[in-house]
């Protein structure tokens with residue numbers, strides 16, 4: 001299925017009604033980019049060629065650029081530029097700086113990028129303010145080199161080695177910081193190759209990613225050696241339905257989590273962003289009950305949770321209001337606490353009392369409703 005169409009505000013417009021189909025029979029939502037381009041440098045890499053073939057096999061034309069610079073994305077207005085960029089996938093070589101991996105606490109020891117950009121339209125998107133320029137999705141053709149370069153980081157833990165609860169994970173690599181893997185896998189095949197790379201690796205390592213999609217068919221049955229933890233980013237219905245345009249429905253994400261867990265993958269929940277709606281206890285309670293049902297009866301379940309409250313920065317707010325001018329997402333500095341993040345950057349988080357209430361509730365309710373679930377961190 002194509003991504004959900006959006007009205008001028010960026011809010012979700014209902015697409016084909018899939019209600020009534022059993023999760024197993026429901027086709028996975030898949031992104032069809034409006035334009036796919038490839039740079040000359042990307043075509044020098046075997047994986048660049050593989051992506052081109054994969055895209056063409058899906059009936060999508062690939063435009064070969066004359067230079068390695070991406071052009072033709074800017075429109076007459078910011079809205080037009082946004083729409084064009086979000087519909088574009090570029091097959092490129094990763095910037096050299098990306099090979100020098102950065103620590104990415106508290107999620108993992110190291111961040112590894114296989115792509116940058118995402119076709120979904122979340123009105124709180126984490127990428128807003130983090131990436132510069134129009135939000136084109138760039139997928140990396142030099143995958144083989146990226147994966148080969150990870151060997152230098154094995155054994156160099158920054159997070160998991162210091163955390164007794166995570167010591168069994170080995171050195172962890174987060175592969176979804178700047179993208180959503182399952183939104184792109186059908187077009188790239190990159191994360192499937194990464195799963196196999198980690199499975200074959202002769203060292204204690206873990207690949208991790210989080211997703212708001214549910215297209216896991218090509219991962220089921222893959223020899224993964226338990227070395228990849230797939231987390232599903234989930235939220236309560238009012239947040240997901242109102243703010244997460246173009247993603248898979250939460251029940252479909254949870255059905256996908258179950259499929260992977262039954263196939264022996266370690267799995268996880270990324271509950272993010274936790275939003276303090278007026279009726280948040282009731283709404284998040286419904287979500288946890290859905291999770292409980294999704295993991296019911298899974299043998300040897302290995303399930304974790306990462307709990308991340310909503311926050312914004314002056315930069316992300318400005319970008320998001322440009323992308324979604326009519327959003328109803330609360331980003332009111334007056335009702336938040338101002339904090340200094342890394343390198344002195346300002347961010348606005350919930351006040352201390354709200355944070356404490358949320359944290360206490362999630363800790364208690366996860367233990368009560370999904371006792372097998374281990375909380376990795378709260379932020």
Ligand code: SF4
Pocket residue numbers: 117118119120121122124125126127178179180212247
């Ligand atoms: Fe942004 Fe993640 Fe939503 Fe994609 S799925 S738009 S990266 S928040």
